[in-house]
Amino acid sequence: MEELALHILDIAENSIRAGAQTVEIEIVEDVQQDRLHITIRDNGKGMDKRTLRHALDPFFTTKVGKRVGLGLPLLAAAARQAGGDIAVRSKRGAGTEVEAVFQYSHADRQPLGNLGATLETLIIGNPDVDFRLLHRSPKGEKQLDTRDIRAALNGAPINSIEGIRRVKQSMEENGWL
């Protein structure tokens, strides 16, 4: 993964596989404190204690027939190589929160990359899931809530052409594209 937006896509996909109905993504560029925070929070099924303990182990997975699970370990490596760290908070039945912190100015911090493409992929690819997004940076604050898009669609699927266009339009209006 060469950009943080791809990690965000990957971790949010985990949320969806965990049965989340709502996924919240927060990106905060705190230049004054020289910190970049990325938080992905879901209301999926959460992890039991053993899974949580092994969540950052690349050779641990809960998937049957697989021997590796690289999503969280890759994000952890990206954070640690940039003077930061990762925290995973989860409880069975109570969802999961993944928070990665980076030193903003670190030479090895990956760029945020194409957040617009990540959000578009998540929203259209998972029409049954609600996404709430927030990006705060020195340039200002951007938000998006897919419940607004859904309401404007009048029942047309979010992954049909009407939905795709509406998503793009909302993202443009809110400054994501």
Place this chain on the structure above:
Amino acid sequence: MAKLTISELQKLREKLAQERQTREGNARGQIIIHMGTCGIAAGARKVMTALLEAMDKQNVRDVIVNTSGCAGMCSKEPMATVQMAQQAPVKYISLNEEKIVRILNEHVLKGSVVKEYALAMGSERVG
């Protein structure tokens, strides 16, 4: 049983509308882009973006796009599954932006499978 909220009802309605569309043949078919860690690292998001752009440009009205997880063949990513109404699904492997647009134009819109990019046919049930 817990009460359904309005937004849950709305989601249910959307999901059923989509299933009905596919079943009744209103939707010509469905394209699923595999978005596991392996797929994402191999460029699945670029494939998705290219597909959405092509659908928008060509005003493809009756095709539905979804993402799913790893299909179990990480070395063949990016992958997509094309599922046309009343037909067996086809899995496509080692995709890029050009290949997915060709699959949209030839398989999804004109009905002829792009054999050179396909892995296998009929390995999944018809949904």
